[in-house]
Amino acid sequence: MTTSLVTGHLLDRIDRWASLCPERMAVTSGGRHLNWRELVSHSETLACWLEQELGARPGPVAVHGHKEPEMLVAFLAAVKCGRAYVPMDVSIPEARVAKIVEGAGAALVLTPKRVSEVLAGFSLPAEVPKLRRVEGKDPFYILFTSGSTGEPKGVVITLENLTSFTDWLLAEHKFTEPGETFLNQAPFSFDLSVMDLYGSLLSGGTLACITKDELSNLKLLYQRLAESGVTCWVSTPSFAQMCMIEKGFRSEMLPHMRRFLFCGETLAPETASQLLERFPEAEVWNTYGPTEATVATTSVRVNRGVLEKYSPLPVGYPMPGTHVVVVDEGSVPVAEGERGEILIAGPNVSPGYLNRADLNAKVFTRYAGLPAYRTGDWGRSKEGLIFFEGRMDGQIKMNGYRIELGDMEANLRALPEIADAVVLPVEKHGKIDSLAAFVVLAEALPGSEFEVAARVKTRLGERVPPYMVPRKFHFMDAFPMTPNGKADRRALAARLG
Ligand code: AMP
Numbered sequence: 001m002t003t004s005l006v007t008g009h010l011l012d013r014i015d016r017w018a019s020l021c022p023e024r025m026a027v028t029s030g031g032r033h034l035n036w037r038e039l040v041s042h043s044e045t046l047a048c049w050l051e052q053e054l055g056a057r058p059g060p061v062a063v064h065g066h067k068e069p070e071m072l073v074a075f076l077a078a079v080k081c082g083r084a085y086v087p088m089d090v091s092i093p094e095a096r097v098a099k100i101v102e103g104a105g106a107a108l109v110l111t112p113k114r115v116s117e118v119l120a121g122f123s124l125p126a127e128v129p130k131l132r133r134v135e136g137k138d139p140f141y142i143l144f145t146s147g148s149t150g151e152p153k154g155v156v157i158t159l160e161n162l163t164s165f166t167d168w169l170l171a172e173h174k175f176t177e178p179g180e181t182f183l184n185q186a187p188f189s190f191d192l193s194v195m196d197l198y199g200s201l202l203s204g205g206t207l208a209c210i211t212k213d214e215l216s217n218l219k220l221l222y223q224r225l226a227e228s229g230v231t232c233w234v235s236t237p238s239f240a241q242m243c244m245i246e247k248g249f250r251s252e253m254l255p256h257m258r259r260f261l262f263c264g265e266t267l268a269p270e271t272a273s274q275l276l277e278r279f280p281e282a283e284v285w286n287t288y289g290p291t292e293a294t295v296a297t298t299s300v301r302v303n304r305g306v307l308e309k310y311s312p313l314p315v316g317y318p319m320p321g322t323h324v325v326v327v328d329e330g331s332v333p334v335a336e337g338e339r340g341e342i343l344i345a346g347p348n349v350s351p352g353y354l355n356r357a358d359l360n361a362k363v364f365t366r367y368a369g370l371p372a373y374r375t376g377d378w379g380r381s382k383e384g385l386i387f388f389e390g391r392m393d394g395q396i397k398m399n400g401y402r403i404e405l406g407d408m409e410a411n412l413r414a415l416p417e418i419a420d421a422v423v424l425p426v427e428k429h430g431k432i433d434s435l436a437a438f439v440v441l442a443e444a445l446p447g448s449e450f451e452v453a454a455r456v457k458t459r460l461g462e463r464v465p466p467y468m469v470p471r472k473f474h475f476m477d478a479f480p481m482t483p484n485g486k487a488d489r490r491a492l493a494a495r496l497g
Contacts, residue, residue: 009133009135010159010162010163010166010198010202011076011079011080011133011134013202014040014076014201014202015040017036017040017178017201017204018036018037018039018040018041020036020178020204021036021178021204022035022036022037023035023036023037024036024178024204024206025206026038026039026072026200026201026206026207027039027069027072027200027206027207027209028206028207028208028209028228029067029068029069029184029207029208029209029211030067030068030209030211030213030214032068032069033069034069034072034073036204039069039072039073039076040076042073042077042115042119043072043073043076043077043080044077044080044124044128045077045118045119045122045124046073046074046077046115046118046119047076047077047078047080047081047131048081048122048124048125048128048129048131049077049118049122050077050078050081050083050108051081051129051131053108054081054083054107054108057107058105058107059083059104059105059106059107059108060078060083060084060085060086060104060105060106060107060139060142061074061077061078061083061084061085061086061106061107061108061109061110062085062086062088062100062101062104062106062108062109062110063075063078063085063086063087063088063109063110063111063188064088064090064097064109064110064111065088065089065090065111065112066089066090066112066187066211066212067184067187067188067209067210067211067212068112069112070112070115070116071087071112071188072197072201072207073115073119074110074112074115075087075141075188075197077115079133079134079140079159080131080133080134081131081132081133082131082132082133082134082138083107083134084134084138084139084140084141084142084156085140085141085142086100086101086104086106086141086142086143086144086154087141087143087187087188087189088100088101088144088189089187089188089189089465090212091187091212091465091466091467092189092465093461093462093463093464093465094462095462095463096152096463096464096465099151099152100144100152100154103144103151103152103154103354103355104142104144104154104354134159135159136158136159136160137158137159137160137351138158138159139156139157139158140157140158140159140161140162141157141162141194142154142155142156142157142354143155143157143189143190143191143291144189145291145402146395146402146403146404146407146468147404147406147407148393148394148395148404148405148406148407148410149406149407149410150406150407150409150410150411150414151410152407153353153354153356153359154353154354154355154356155191155291155292155350155353155354156350156351156352156353156354157191157291157294157350158350158351160347161294161347161348161349161350162194162198162294164294164319164321164346164347164348165194165198165294165295165296165319165348166198166199166202168319168320168321169195169198169199169296170199170202170203172299173199173232173259173261175199175202175203175205175232176203177203177204178203178204178205179204179205179231180199180200180203180205180206180231180232180258181200181205181206181207181208181228181229181230181231181232181256182196182197182199182200182205182206182207182208182230182231182232182234183196183208183210183225183228183230183232183233183234183235184196184197184200184207184208184209184210184234185210185234185235185236185239186234186235186236186264186400190264190400190401190402191291191294191295192234192235192236192263192264192295192400193234194294194295195234195261195263195287195295195296196232196234199232199234205232206229208224208228208229208230210224210225218246221243222243222246222248222249222253225243225249225253225254226253226254228254229256230254230256230257231256231257231258231259232258232259232261233254233257233259233260233261233282234261234263235260235262235400236262236263236264236265236399236400237262237264237265237266237267237268237271237400238265238399238400239399239400240260240262240271240275241268241271244271244274244275244278249278250278250279251278251279251280251281251282254279257279257281257282258281258282258283259282259283259284259285260275260279260282260283260284260285261285261287262284262285262286262287263286263287263288263289263295263296264397264400264402265397265400266312266313266388266397266431267286267302267313268312268313269307269310269311269312269313272284272286272302272307272313273307276302276303276304276307283301283303284301284302284303285299285300285301285302286299286300286302286313286314286315286316287299287300287315287316288315288316288386288388289344289348290344290373290375290377291350291402292349292350292363292364292373292375293322293344293346293348293349293350293373293375294348294349294350296319297318297319297322297324297344297346297348298315298316298317298318298319298324298386299316299317299319300313300314300315300316300317300385310385312387314382314385314386314387315379315385315386315387315388316385316386317384317385317386318386319346319348321346321347322344322345322346322347322348322370323343323344323345323346323367323368323370323372324342324343324344324381324386325342325343325345325367325381326338326339326340326341326342326343326379326380326381326386327340327341327342327343327374328340328341329341331343331365331367331372331374336381336382337380337381337382338380339378339379339380339389340378340379340380341374341375341376341377341378341379341392342375342377342378342379342386342388343365343367343372343373343374343375344372344373344375345366345367345368345370345371345372345373346370346371346372347370347371349364349370349371349372349373350364350371350373351364351371352364362374363376376391376392376393376395377389377390377391377392378390378391378392394406396425396432397432398425398432398433398434398435398467399467401467401468403435403467403468405423405424405425405435407464407468408421408423408435408437408464408468408470409421409422409423411460411463411464412437412439412456412460414463415456415459415460416442417441417442417443417445417456417459418439418440418441418442418456419440419441419442420439420440420479420487421437421438421439421440422437422438422479422487422489422492423435423436423437423438423470424436424438424489424492424493424496426471426472426496434470434471434472435468435469435470435471435472436470436471436472436473436474436496437456437470437472437473437474438474438476438479438487438492438495439456439473439474439475439476440475440476440477440478440479441475449473449475452473452475453472453473453475456473457469457470457473474495479492480492
């Protein structure tokens with residue numbers, strides 16, 4: 001059976017697996033699953049219902065849930081009736097969900113429960129209507145990431161953007177025959193999940209999701225991993241590092257593992273080296289890119305040779321058809337080996353943030369006749385490889401999560417009891433381990449500092465996801481100031497020791 005099909009509409013390339021391998025599992029999650037026949041037919045039914053329900057009402061479909069199989073049904077249904085989807089994980093608090101739904105102008109919000117109810121109660125009409133699905137430059141999904149003003153910003157990814165990324169992913173890793181099982185670690189509201197989700201959907205694979213309950217119980221997690229049959233691991237390096245705490249996390253536990261694909265944060269040479277030792281049959285890859293350029297734009301296989309030659313590791317070679325260049329302030333490439341900002345140009349670059357012309361004008365541009373994005377990442381290029389050297393601004397990565405320090409500060413300042421706030425990263429063993437908040441209260445509050453901090457954390461937790469809430473609070477009467485009258489972040493950082 002020849003199954004490779006690398007042209008045609010992305011949705012046709014996904015749907016054909018329902019006839020090629022109908023009984024194969026398309027997704028397994030939290031003890032539940034859907035096979036390929038069910039996934040495709042449910043998404044068609046839900047698409048027809050959406051069309052009837054929404055009619056001419058404009059807007060994308062927001063999908064609010066966790067790792068339930070119905071999430072995939074909802075994503076595919078939305079695009080099958082011509083609408084982008086906006087994935088929102090349950091870890092996002094209600095107030096932020098409301099901001100995202102409003103900011104996206106969503107036509108409706110689907111939850112896994114609602115999807116199940118529709119599928120149980122809705123029958124397809126005798127003559128199934130032909131729906132206008134998402135095409136070319138239409139938005140396919142909109143992902144909301146941390147924004148420095150405290151308002152999440154929506155990155156629009158079109159069908160063309162996604163197709164250019166997935167064509168490369170499939171070709172580079174030869175994901176053309178069914179039989180792969182992809183690990184899904186990241187929530188669907190993070191673009192890392194797009195790598196495993198569409199890697200799996202386009203190759204007739206099985207998506208093995210790790211749920212938040214499994215993540216919070218290591219015994220359950222290792223049990224799930226051992227039973228998963230994963231062949232392709234997609235995660236942040238932090239997650240693999242966490243798994244390696246368990247000595248049994250090796251090829252005996254995951255005997256079918258063929259490759260580890262990392263993205264989203266620095267891959268330490270020690271992590272890659274330990275994985276090669278524990279999984280001698282598997283390949284380890286480092287990939288790099290921002291949500292604004294569809295998941296990843298560079299990649300490199302990290303083998304023993306690469307480990308011997310480079311420390312820190314490179315983030316990779318550019319995807320064919322793109323330019324990943326290190327530029328100066330005027331977007332002019334700097335000489336090889338010089339430091340500058342990483343700029344990405346190519347068919348994978350988003351048309352911009354939703355309704356944010358102000359921001360778009362700053363970071364989205366054109367380069368070599370292609371749409372381009374200034375990443376805000378420091379970097380260098382050497383021997384055709386790109387090296388990442390940190391951020392130029394207040395955006396950080398903590399355990400793989402993208403956080404704008406300004407987002408946290410704005411959300412703290414929005415609390416009436418807080419007059420001013422500065423949030424700083426706290427490093428441990430060269431990695432960001434937690435956040436610390438320096439806070440000036442609007443007025444003295446009753447209770448010990450510990451009690452006040454606990455109350456502020458609870459209030460903050462109503463506005464931002466738990467991973468963003470600072471671990472430590474330092475209360476001050478006033479901030480030390482720089483000569484130009486700004487809070488002196490350096491002086492505050494020095495207090496962290
Ligand atoms: P996100 O949009 O959440 O994927 O975050 C994108 C940012 O994560 C990039 O702009 C980089 O700052 C960082 N990043 C992504 N991949 C890597 C990598 N392989 N190594 C180091 N940093 C990375």
